[in-house]
Amino acid sequence: MTIWNSAPEKFDRPAYRSLADFMTAAIKREELATGDKLPPHRDLAHMLGLSVQTVSRAYDLLIQRGMASGHVGRGTYVSAKRLETQPPYIQAAQGDQLIDFSNLKPVGGQIHVDRMRATLSALSQDMTPSALFSFRPANALRPYLAPAISWLETCGLSCSQEQIVMTNGSSSAMTTALLTVAGGGLVVSDQTCHHPLLRQSQYLGFRLMGLNTDQEGITPDGLEAACRKTQVKALFVLPNGLNPMALTMGLERRSQLVEIARRYDIAIIENDAWGPVQEHRLPPIASLAPERTAYFTSFTKCLLPGLRHGYLVMPDTQAQAAANRHLATDWTATPLMADIAARWIEDGTAAELLSWQQKTLDRRNQLVREILSPIPFNSSSNGLHIWLPLPGEWTEDAFIETARQKGIVVAPGSAFALPEAQTKPGIRVCLGTADEDHLVFGLEQLALIWHSRPEPGFPVF
Structure with a gap:
């Protein structure tokens, strides 16, 4: 394989990690393709002037990263798993010491445990019948639309009931929004972006491009340059500090991005998963450009992880399309979660x-x-x-x-x-x-x- 000709003459220490990084980069550049067999440990060690142990540790690390798979008696192969982005969070408990x-x-x-116990006790006495017996989302979820409007107003957004798609949290809302507005086209976001967006681009088949940022997030010049260079379908933003770099977008910046989006007729997807947890927050971008913004929020990040319920608010012209796509992927938000969220909004628990x-x-x-x-x-x-x-x-x-x-x-x-x-x-x-x-x-x-x-x-x- 010709990629070994470009290997460094001397790897940085620890050498096994440098070798693994070199192979990882080659896989990402597709110089090593899925199914390619890596050289035997001894052959590669001789080729690169490394010890067999160093090559073995590099292969082991490559397997841990999901970039390769080892088969006894057959060797080590580049794995298709390289297409899976690795989650940034720890996946399993590794002991109390962490x-x-x-x-x-x-x-x-404890307040969350107490409030949920009280709510579940009340639900056992007076749950809405449609939450138990209806297969139709419109019937099962209609009683919870008024509280949803109230909560969205707390988030700074006014909308009609017809614009709301209830979801099982932000991930479901995000999938529905992307299916509705991305359409296999180009979505632009921060270079350091919302981690699930990477996976969504792989699974839903749209292209994803990162834009330069400053201390307020995506810059108007960066968005303008991307729109001039190619056709952009949607802009994905996290304006209220939710992005990994904890950047908050000012009101003028929000208005500038909206003006560019209108000029080039691109959709905006606004992730506001934290909802109203931040006091004195600026108005959502959806309130500045309701005709082109898909806005979503949920209770998972601001109240309780186990309360997996959220709201996707679409422009009037795309609300039915979003509802249809949500039907195709999730069918309906879980009525029990919708009932709990509505009760908490109405009785002051939220x-x-x-x-x-x-x-x-x-x-x-x-x-x-x-x-x-x-x-x-x-x-x-x-x-x-x-x-x-x-x-x-x-x-x-x-x-x-x-x-x-x-x-x-x-x-x-x-x-x-x-x-x-x-x-x-x-x-x-x-x-x-x-x-x-x-x-x-x-x-x-x-x-x-x-x-x-x-x-x-x-x-x-």
């Missing part, structure tokens, strides 16, 4: 839990500022995470492995970067998963690592 800063979710407490979340996140963000000062980082008001740029010699891999040795898990910036994106090293640190004592300890350890220097050839266990 402080998990990788998973983006709200803070939970407002109570929202206020609790806002105060808790406000305190946690204050702790972050105190512990990390004077380290520069990105954050948003009452945000569920921060973005920590890495200094000097630190790579994401080295920083993450060093943190893991201290029992701390964070998400690498590379997990959010679009292919060919030119991004600087950084990590996402989520604030909702640990109790406060662990939060403080974990942040203190991250600060110590940030101020230190990486050890040469840091081992991976």
